[in-house]
Amino acid sequence: MRLKIIRDFLLKESFDFDRPDIDLYNFHPQLRIFLAVKGVFFSNRNCRLRYIWPAICIQLSVVAMTLEIIFIGHGVSIRDYSFATECFCYWVIVGCIPTVYCSIVVKTDKIHDIVVKMNEEFIFVCSLGPRYRKPFLEGQLLIWQLCFAWFTFVSFVGGLYVVFPVVGLLYQSLFATIDENTIRPLQFPMWLPHDDPYRSPNYEIFLFMQMTLCIMFVQTFCVYIYTLFHILLHYYTIMNMIIIDFGVIFEGLDESVALLPRHDQRRRETQRILNARIRRIVTWHLSVFSAVSTVSSVYGLPLVYQVSFSSIAICLIAYQIAEKLDNGTVDILFCLLGIAACLQLWIPCHLGTMIRNKAFEVGDAGWTCGWHETPLGLMIRDDIIIIIIRAQQPVTIKFTGLPHVQLETFSSCMSSSYSYFNMLRQYSK
Template identity: 50%
Template sequence: MTVLTIFRDIKSFVNKDGYDFERPDVTLQNFHPQLEIFFAIKGIFFNNHRSMKRFIWPALSAFMASAATGFELMFIWRAMTIKDYAMATESFVYLMILGSVYLVYYGVLSNRTTILTLLGKMSEDFRCICNLASYRKRFIDGQLLIWRLTMSWGIFVTVVAILYVLNTLLLLLYQYLFATLDEHYVRPLMFPVWLPHDDPYRTPNYEMIMIFQVALILVAMASFGLYVPLSLHLFMHYYKLLDMIMIAIDELFVGLDWSVVTLHVTDQRRVDVKTELRKRMGRIVRWHQSVFDSVEAITSIYGAMLVYQVMFSSVIICLLAYQIAIQMSEGKFNYLFVILFFGAVLQLWIPCCIGTLLQTKALALGERCFYSGWYDTPLSQLVRQDLLIFIMRTQVPVVIKFIGIPELELHTFSSIMSTAYSYFNMLRQYN
């Protein structure tokens, strides 16, 4: 199988080329099968909710993260003692990544009922919207975009993990094939290691540490690596639901006979039109309220992790940039740290960008409703009060906010990046 074939298969997978978008039974489960898989890894089972087996991987991950946290604290202390600031900053970055493991699992496992309810609402959205001809295509296009974004992040995280392992194995292979005894090479590890009163690079220490580090990469992928696409998916679903509300507003008076306004209030034709109008308006209001409730629910699930991101992203980004700068000043270029730096910036930008998109789109609903053509049709008399209440409701913004953090938007991202740059300059001056 050639590299070109692999890329073609990945592209086909990301674009869902094998999926029948016209099938009548499009559901959340068959369009986004990754959701149940990802949540199962996090300890949420959908077929057997109370199975104790769901705690196996979270417990194992927490245990390994705790052990690794203890080691990283020891490495930081050792690095500061010998004034090896490159090792200290690298170990601190990994310590911050390990801290996210506990928060991600805590948020998911402590909100199991909320997650199941939320996914039930999303499944209901699929069943309802896919049966509405005028909404279906735009909704499916939006879901395809969500699939592409989440799979792209998954591919990115997988590539980073593979590069960490592959880079170490290639260095090890080079030493076995080409290095001579007088070159005094030390067998490479993925992360810096130090042991008191022992050599971590001797057998069997080296082999055990290597296996442990590979396992830690899997833990990081299954926790923080899945947290980003899951939160992205959930927030983007309701961003796309706002698009459906836009369509519903545009079609509020479409296909209805405006002449019934002149009829008596008890006339059946007028009653039927008014009932249809109320049905359409009710759908708009239900979807709009669902966005508020669901965004609040998602924020409660990942609130602790969002606080952690906002508090420590500036430090992590600063230290990664500092590590890259130190190595470049020594004539080295660590591409893994450059990729990790890009990932650190991206994981912060994603929720901030979605927060801005949600807020902008939600506020635009009021303007769309005002210019929906109600002034051109007498039918507006039948729902005038409903329109007025809805427009007033749209003035309340949809925001991603949790206790202890500001509203997540692009301004928040800009502020954190500015803080990271200030920390970076301070470290460089101290150095």
């Protein structure tokens, strides 16, 4: 029964796909909710309340990063490299919180504008009929499913960081004996100069702060990756609409009118129809370039941080797993964290490759639409050639200090991570 409920939810069985008022907001109600948490308000864009939660997250993450730097220094000074590398790993992970929030708060207007534009395109495509509406809504349904799959996975990993210390405390309270000499568990390792972080009230303060930090990280990183792939997949489906448009660009038109004089009324009417179809293709094509440019502007800084530090984070996570295996234990949390670290880098890189390849397919669709096989092609030949030439320009996410975000970047980062891992293992022996 529960599996059926989940299946119906993911397939939107209760949603009316034929409703006349369908738009982005009622198909994806989670989008504006998630963005509101990030400080992007739609009903009252200039409300100062939108800065409260981002400010709390940034301040707490900066405090956590400062403490992690102190812990790293302590670990190096006593040559406890396992402690130091674990702290540095958490420093890298927590560092994404202020990076994401600062980028979004500064570029709030751009995010608002692109969501409004996506809603307009959503409504327009759904008004074009089944040929366009069906594949477009199938793409939107995939976005819906990926959203909750990603949210479930990240929440599961983050939830374990909250649950494990609580379970440890329950065990110590109910079953541990006095002679076991147990230490109360925390999510992240702690150290304080001239004090014990595990005594009360230090322990309670750090436990609450670390639990709050876990929740903040889950909602920050989960929403950041989700909004990134939602925007990119939306425009991936828009490029599918362009390809469909090219496939029917001469549909329903009389070829013989191309041989009539330019001022003939029938030829002029056909020319007007062709121009309208080309105009829609060009408008959609330009919106794709504009959207990717906006994504580069808004999420460029987090992506630079993500690409630059992911190889280090993955290396340190693998090092921690290897160290625990050497001691005969398996660290479940770090294994899941390693999967999440690889996945969070793979998602934007895979999407970047998908967008790039689909953009080239648009040029191929223009070339193979049959413009050279019909006299009607003479009437829009120059326009199609311009679109084909424009489509040869790669659609990629670009930002200062950022390589093209594509699968080649993911492969390079993983190779670097493996090299760092081997060096660190050899140095620590």
